[in-house]
Amino acid sequence: SQKIEQNSEALNIQEGKTATLTCNYTNYSPAYLQWYRQDPGRGPVFLLLIRENEKEKRKERLKVTFDTTLKQSLFHITASQPADSATYLCAGGIAGNMLTFGGGTRLMVKP
């Protein structure tokens, strides 16, 4: 079955450094990948979308890549801040509706 896999271990980094989160997909070829942020007790919030024909997308301090050869997306937060601490979810979609979500990676940015 189609799967989206993210590192389940928390990522701890120092404020000001670049955080890099990994998303791998197996058993299918998503037409696009989305990244969401989820804070404790709240619903996910959309951050970025990247299509399979795009190599890289940027939004302010965020950058996402899509490598169809490696079947992987990387999500970067540059100049990280403690306020960036949250769980980040990767999701893959084929058509315009259904998403398959990964388990999320918790990011902790220490001051």
Place this chain on the structure above:
Amino acid sequence: DAGVIQSPRHEVTEMGQEVTLRCKPISGHNSLFWYRQTMMRGLELLIYFNNNVPIDDSGMPEDRFSAKMPNASFSTLKIQPSEPRDSAVYFCASKASRNSYEQYFGPGTRLTVT
């Protein structure tokens, strides 16, 4: 806009009882999704609607689960009878159209079945 509204925010019930979760999507959005999130299984899609019509319910665990969308501004997810393994956070999400991508999630309903 108030965003996606879900009620109740918390629900505690006993095994065997009926549970109804409610969702009001963002006005003008015509796709609605119900998800379930647990530590073990992550965020799973249960069912989604386009223009109030159920399109894919393959994620609904079993016949104890049912969902309806009687109009564009309201949807329910019902569990009857509930079981302890149904304990999870249930999210409703909406998006603007079939061809849009960004989903807007509600705050979720935390369900505990004892």
